[in-house]
Amino acid sequence: xxxxxxxxxxxxxxxxxxxxxxxxxxxxxxxxxxxxxxxxxxxxxxxxxxxxxxxxxxxxxxxxxxxxxxxxxxxxxxxxxxxxxxxxxxxxxxxxxxxxxxxxxxxxxxxxxxxxxxxxxxxxxxxxxxxxxxxxxxxxxxxxxxxxxxxxxxxxxxxxxxxxxxxxxxxxxxxxxxxxxxxxxxxxxxxxxxxxxxxxxxxxxxxxxxxxxxxxxxxxxxxxxxxxxxxxxxxxxxxxxxxxxxxxxxxx
Numbered sequence: 104x105x106x107x108x109x110x111x112x113x114x115x116x117x118x119x120x121x122x123x124x125x126x127x128x129x130x131x132x133x134x135x136x137x138x139x140x141x142x143x144x145x146x147x148x149x150x151x152x153x154x155x156x157x158x159x160x161x162x163x164x165x166x167x168x169x170x171x172x173x174x175x176x177x178x179x180x181x182x183x184x185x186x187x188x189x190x191x192x193x194x195x196x197x198x199x200x201x202x203x204x205x206x207x208x209x210x211x212x213x214x215x216x217x218x219x220x221x222x223x224x225x226x227x228x229x230x231x232x233x234x235x236x237x238x239x240x241x242x243x244x245x246x247x248x249x250x251x252x253x254x255x256x257x258x259x260x261x262x263x264x265x266x267x268x269x270x271x272x273x274x275x276x277x278x279x280x281x282x283x284x285x286x287x288x289x290x291x292x293x294x295x296x297x298x299x300x301x302x303x304x305x306x307x308x309x310x311x312x313x314x315x316x317x318x319x320x321x322x323x324x325x326x327x328x329x330x331x332x333x334x335x336x337x338x339x340x341x342x343x344x345x346x347x348x349x350x351x352x353x354x355x
Contacts, residue, residue: 158175158178158179161174161175161177161178161205161209162174162175163203166200166203167199169199170196170199170200173192173193173195173196173199174192174193174196174205174206174209176192177189177192177193177196177209178209180192181209181212181213181216184216186213186214186216186217187213187217189209189210189213190210190213190214190217193206193209193210193213194210197210202233203233204229204230204233204234204237207226207227207229207230207233208226208227208230208237208239208240208243210223210226211223211224211226211227211230211240211243212243214226215243215246215247215250218250220246220247220250220251221247221251223243223247224244224247224248224251227240227243227244227247228244231244236267238264238267238268238271241260241263241264241267242260242261242264242273242274242277244256244260245257245260245261245264245274245277245278245281246277248260249277249280249281249284252284254281254284254285257277257278257281258278258281258282258285261274261275261277261278261281262278265278270301272297272298272301272302272305272308273298275294275295275297275298275301276294276295276298276305276307276308276311278294279291279292279293279294279295279298279308279311279312279315280311282294283311283314283315283318286318288315288318288319289319291315292312292315292316292319295308295311295312295315296312299312304335306331306332306335306336306337306340307332307337307339309328309329309331309332309335309337309340310328310329310332310337310339310340310343312328313325313326313327313328313329313332313340313343314343316328317343317347322347322348325343325347325348326344326347326348328340329341329343329344329347329348330344330348
């Protein structure tokens with residue numbers, strides 16, 4: 104199953120990453136520090152089937168019955184969001200099949216779901232050592248680096264996804280977040296613009312493009328993007344819009 108990557112978006116839970124400040128001037132001579140607070144980068148999927156991993160796909164004929172009795176329940180546990188139990192099954196499966204990338208990929212995904220990004224990276228790097236062209240793993244790798252505030256590594260990982268899949272909307276979206284944290288606002292805007300071009304109904308991209316426009320000093324453009332995001336049902340934009348736009352009577 105081809106992903107746009109929210110590796111999860113890879114699905115929608117609001118989570119604030121570490122803020123990076125930037126001096127933004129208002130209409131007065133006083134400037135104040137604003138922070139970039141993006142929506143959770145990893146948006147889709149949060150369930151294993153969104154990875155394209157069904158029970159049929161994780162059951163390999165050359166696996167022993169013992170191995171199959173570990174990998175199949177692990178898939179079921181991930182679909183039920185029982186990630187810690189899934190990891191226990193996957194640890195045992197990997198001990199039996201250290202040559203099989205799927206075990207590391209599933210474990211890496213499950214670890215990201217419990218916010219254990221350092222250990223997730225270890226599993227994901229193992230996936231890439233076995234299957235170097237796995238773009239899903241590359242996206243997960245970028246997410247982990249972003250969560251760990253390892254921005255150059257995250258930027259490179261998302262760039263690698265884009266090289267292989269130049270129409271991968273979420274890769275542009277995620278890389279835009281990285282560039283925003285790096286205060287490279289012009290480049291971040293280009294990535295958010297591309298994400299919106301590829302998927303015009305993706306509300307979080309408008310929200311985060313609005314954040315970047317505001318930090319770059321384009322308040323009117325920010326208000327327009329926040330309003331558009333709100334109209335598309337994204338409540339994350341409401342606070343920014345009410346704080347920076349409505350109080351001036353610019354209810355658009």
